[in-house]
Amino acid sequence: MTTVILADDHEIVRRGVRSVLQADGRFNVVAETADGLSAVQLAEKHKPHLMFLDLSLPRLHGLEALRQIRITSPNTKVLVLSMHNDEPYVIEALRSGAAAYILKGSESDEIVKATQEVLAGRRFLSAPLTEWAITALAVKTPDSSDAYNTLSPREREVMQLAAEGLGAAEIAEKLFISARTAETHRANLMRKLNLQTQTDLVRYAIRRGLIQA
Structure with missing residues (x-):
């Protein structure tokens, strides 16, 4: 069974994603958290197959949590679940190692589809995020002057x-x-x-x- 951790500061969002995954029957939600620092700690502890990660988290921003999770639990595939659809967030998420970028408000079946794509070794992004932009942003190198x-x-x-x-x-x-x-x-x-x-x-x-x- 595929193990999952949910990291979002809104309990109702975690509940919704958990319900979708449990209804599918192939997933086991092993932990939940409402802040970024705990997300990193839980990922290191449980080493889940997947983590759904919000970006706007207290204690540690989701992007920084993502970077640290990719180091402490490199086999964990991180699916960003965010309300932000503007390029800077997508750029940084992809650059930091996100396997999927799902917009909040997407249909529930999109969540399941995202997990299938990610587990198959492919990248998934919500429909509004065009492939040409994703490809261009993913290969963009970090600004060393930052x-x-x-x-x-x-x-x-x-x-x-x-x-x-x-x-x-x-x-x-x-x-x-x-x-x-x-x-x-x-x-x-x-x-x-x-x-x-x-x-x-x-x-x-x-x-x-x-x-x-």
Whole structure:
């Protein structure tokens, strides 16, 4: 049986996807979560065949969670389930290793079709996302001049939590590190991104789609 993890911050979405998969009879949902950091941890623990992953997740943005899952559980096929149909999100998802990009609001049978395509080793994207664009975006190389690409996975985690308004002690508690280490990571990422204030950090995170305005 195909094992699945669902990661979406809306319980009703998780319930809907779970119902579709259970009705099919070939899937076993082994875990669910509402945040990106837990999604990474659960993927590493369960090593599922598939993970449905939202992009707009708290604690760790879906795109960064996707990157980390591809490292910690490389055999897990990640199917992005998102409301975003604009090119930047699709570009980054494909570049980060997504096996499918499904738009929320798609018909339920599209979810099953996506799993079939992905398990067969093929890529799947919702109909509005044209193949020519997908091919072009998938081969597009990352911008080496983008300072964000110089951040370590831990610095990206700290950045999102800090942008959400958490202090060093709260960040430390969530990431199981010391407050001093959290402060060091924050200082390093601020330097790498050439940011001076908390307001700069929040604005930067909003521009990158890591948090909602």
